[in-house]
Amino acid sequence: MFVDKASITVKAGDGGDGAINYRQEKFVDRGGPDGGDGGKGGDIIFVASRNENTLSSFRHNKVILAENGKYGTKQKKHGRNGKDSVIKVPVGTVIYDTEQNILADLIDDNQQLVVAAGGRGGFGNAHFVSSVRQAPGFAEKGEKTFEQKLGIELKIIAEVGLIGLPNAGKSTLLGSLSNAKPEIADYPFTTLTPNLGVVDIDSQISLLFADIPGIIEGASVGRGLGIDFLKHIERTSILVHLIDCYSEDLYKSYLEVRNELKAYEIKLAKKPELIVVSKIDGFDKRTLEKKIADFKNQLGGKTRVYAISALNKDGLAELLKELKVVVIKQRVKQAKLNQKIADQLPVITLSPEKTSWEVVVENGVYRVIGYKIERFASRTDFSNNQSVARIRDILKKTGILRELERKGIKDGDQIKIGNHGQIEY
Numbered sequence: 260m261f262v263d264k265a266s267i268t269v270k271a272g273d274g275g276d277g278a279i280n281y282r283q284e285k286f287v288d289r290g291g292p293d294g295g296d297g298g299k300g301g302d303i304i305f306v307a308s309r310n311e312n313t314l315s316s317f318r319h320n321k322v323i324l325a326e327n328g329k330y331g332t333k334q335k336k337h338g339r340n341g342k343d344s345v346i347k348v349p350v351g352t353v354i355y356d357t358e359q360n361i362l363a364d365l366i367d368d369n370q371q372l373v374v375a376a377g378g379r380g381g382f383g384n385a386h387f388v389s390s391v392r393q394a395p396g397f398a399e400k401g402e403k404t405f406e407q408k409l410g411i412e413l414k415i416i417a418e419v420g421l422i423g424l425p426n427a428g429k430s431t432l433l434g435s436l437s438n439a440k441p442e443i444a445d446y447p448f449t450t451l452t453p454n455l456g457v458v459d460i461d462s463q464i465s466l467l468f469a470d471i472p473g474i475i476e477g478a479s480v481g482r483g484l485g486i487d488f489l490k491h492i493e494r495t496s497i498l499v500h501l502i503d504c505y506s507e508d509l510y511k512s513y514l515e516v517r518n519e520l521k522a523y524e525i526k527l528a529k530k531p532e533l534i535v536v537s538k539i540d541g542f543d544k545r546t547l548e549k550k551i552a553d554f555k556n557q558l559g560g561k562t563r564v565y566a567i568s569a570l571n572k573d574g575l576a577e578l579l580k581e582l583k584v585v586v587i588k589q590r591v592k593q594a595k596l597n598q599k600i601a602d603q604l605p606v607i608t609l610s611p612e613k614t615s616w617e618v619v620v621e622n623g624v625y626r627v628i629g630y631k632i633e634r635f636a637s638r639t640d641f642s643n644n645q646s647v648a649r650i651r652d653i654l655k656k657t658g659i660l661r662e663l664e665r666k667g668i669k670d671g672d673q674i675k676i677g678n679h680g681q682i683e684y
Contacts, residue, residue, distance in 0.1 A: 272300025274401030300377030301325030
């Protein structure tokens, strides 16, 4: 079953807790702390693959989890990292957050994205040994992760999109040019899902064709099948617009599809297009020439119209020759555009939101909010006095304690750090 949309929940692995341990071996003096660090939680990684062509695996697998990191142990042994959960999706998969912001557009084979990073493992007590703290009796907790809801959508990547009304001959053409075997019949909407086929133009170039299910009037607002598949045309470099030669009015059939492209998204209507009259094998030469001449006049007289028969392969060589020229031009244009986008990418630095903090007074409780200080708090064991003393040191070094004093904090008042825990001033 072809599935091109899914909603899923992902949760990366939690980090493992650091260990509190002291080396105690016979005949070994001053063993000291030797608690190891906890392991990192596993990531959720999406990988684009040419071997995948649908999102059907998400019909039943709507929750994706990665393995938690393991606890640190004695002798400074590091806990095992959690296994990553690697999910293969088709090339052309777009990933959204709950607000429909695009997180990633996986357009290349083997392109990867970490959609949820595993929690960092907590440091064991051996990590905190210093000249003034020779026997630390605390360790960090592993960092916890949270569930995230994501939307996934497949937009097929093909250089050539075959479009037209139902029964315009798109599937027949695809089957004639490639090794694809689409369902073909003499009733509307034979094609219920997009079909793909690789067409070898010559020994140097091959093109990926997409046969898009028939577009009818009103498709852009939900009629017929077109609304579900118009998005698959967005990525094509060129459109091959097929019009059934048996249509009573070729120009009207042409406009019906063009109007739906414009109504769905104006950019689709601006894509390069080759206009092709199909199924010409049933017409004599004189009738065919008149019909195409009348159609060209309605188009403005200068637009080229190709005439083909997919059954006996009339006109296909000429059509493929022109497709090669147009696609090569589009590839050069796209390469320049990709380079321009790459040159304009900003240098990624630690944003102010990651390092800044603020103090808010709520009902007598002094609340400290900030990404970095909250991460420290999430790894703090608030039931351990030495662990609490460490977070106090961090509050002091970052200047947060001074800000709390400016806000009027007094002995006995409570300091809450995010939603992770609170300590007494």
